[in-house]
Amino acid sequence: MQSRIKLCIQINSSMRITCPKCRCSMAEAPSPQRDMSNSMGFSEFKELWQSVNGWKNTFASYDRDRSGTVEGHELQQAFSAMGYNLSPQAISIIMNRYSVQRRIGFDDFMSCCIKLRALTDHFQRRDTTRTGRAEFQFDEFIQVTMNI
Secondary structure (H helix, E strand, C coil): CCCCCCCCCEECCCCCEECHHHHHHHHCCCCCCCCCCCEECHHHHHHHHHHHHHHHHHHHHHCCCCCCEECHHHHHHHHHHCCCCCCHHHHHHHHHHHCECCEEEHHHHHHHHHHHHHHHHHHHHHCCCCCCCCCCCHHHHHHHHHCC
């Protein structure tokens, strides 16, 4: 796989890790102690790094031809392995958004995983009965989707 993970990190005066170029990753980092400051402590960074490595391993295992990209059917299988049961219509939308010539590279795969995880987290907070249904007011929906 030719793609490389690049994180340009800085440590500010209060010993918080910041990364101006990956603000989305920081804001949506999978962490219960996330404070939405667009910075993270070491334990939060460690958790994000573990997620990135998990996504890298998943991507590599479904990039069967070692081209550094995955096609739609491989993406569907990778997401299924990660616990996401997405419809063909959802996969098609993701492919339209993230693919180049119907193939998705690792950087775009990781961006998609970050967004998918963030949307799932927001949805699950609203789906208190775990029925696969959540209720959002329009303004709340806009806040959630525009913040990701």
